Amino acid sequence: MTAAAPTAPIRPTARFMRGHLAHWVALGFGSGLSRWAPGTVGTLWAWAAFVVADRWLTSAQWGWVIAGGLLLGWWACTRTAQHLGTADPGAIVWDEVLAFWLILWLVMPTGLLGQAVAFGLFRYFDAAKPGPVRWADRLYKLRPGQAIGWRQGWGILFDDLVAALCTLLVIALWLRLTV
Numbered sequence: 001m002t003a004a005a006p007t008a009p010i011r012p013t014a015r016f017m018r019g020h021l022a023h024w025v026a027l028g029f030g031s032g033l034s035r036w037a038p039g040t041v042g043t044l045w046a047w048a049a050f051v052v053a054d055r056w057l058t059s060a061q062w063g064w065v066i067a068g069g070l071l072l073g074w075w076a077c078t079r080t081a082q083h084l085g086t087a088d089p090g091a092i093v094w095d096e097v098l099a100f101w102l103i104l105w106l107v108m109p110t111g112l113l114g115q116a117v118a119f120g121l122f123r124y125f126d127a128a129k130p131g132p133v134r135w136a137d138r139l140y141k142l143r144p145g146q147a148i149g150w151r152q153g154w155g156i157l158f159d160d161l162v163a164a165l166c167t168l169l170v171i172a173l174w175l176r177l178t179v
Contacts (some may be wrong), residue, residue, distance in 0.1 A: 060168025078153025
């Protein structure tokens with residue numbers, strides 16, 4: 001069942017975030033509340049959280065965390081978008097978190113420089129939305145009169161996963177050409 005969007009979008013606050021578990025997750029545990037570039041702040045939070053958690057998680061466990069985070073994120077992003085009354089609110093940063101964890105999981109052995117390059121590339125693909133990322137972003141947009149539902153929740157995640165794929169492809173090509 002989909003919820004109808006409220007008439008005016010809500011600007012999330014710390015109080016809003018504390019009101020529902022989905023909000024905590026979708027808002028990146030507070031990183032999405034940043035008034036300055038919440039997607040970038042969410043990606044930085046993802047990077048820091050990954051570096052800390054990577055001390056205890058194996059590569060296989062990261063795979064499970066990312067897979068579980070995808071399902072959890074689909075639910076959390078959908079519910080939070082419904083509660084905010086906006087199909088893809090900028091404060092929702094779980095999509096950046098999950099996509100950047102995927103990138104780091106695959107490029108972590110490249111060290112700090114490789115991670116910084118991955119960060120820059122991912123932020124470029126996510127913000128500028130060239131080619132395939134723009135296509136992915138438009139694929140799940142609301143049509144007039146349509147309520148925010150599970151399709152839009154998936155769409156919030158999907159364009160960032162495509163941005164992650166583009167980032168990984170550029171890194172793979174760069175490594176291939178330089179080796």
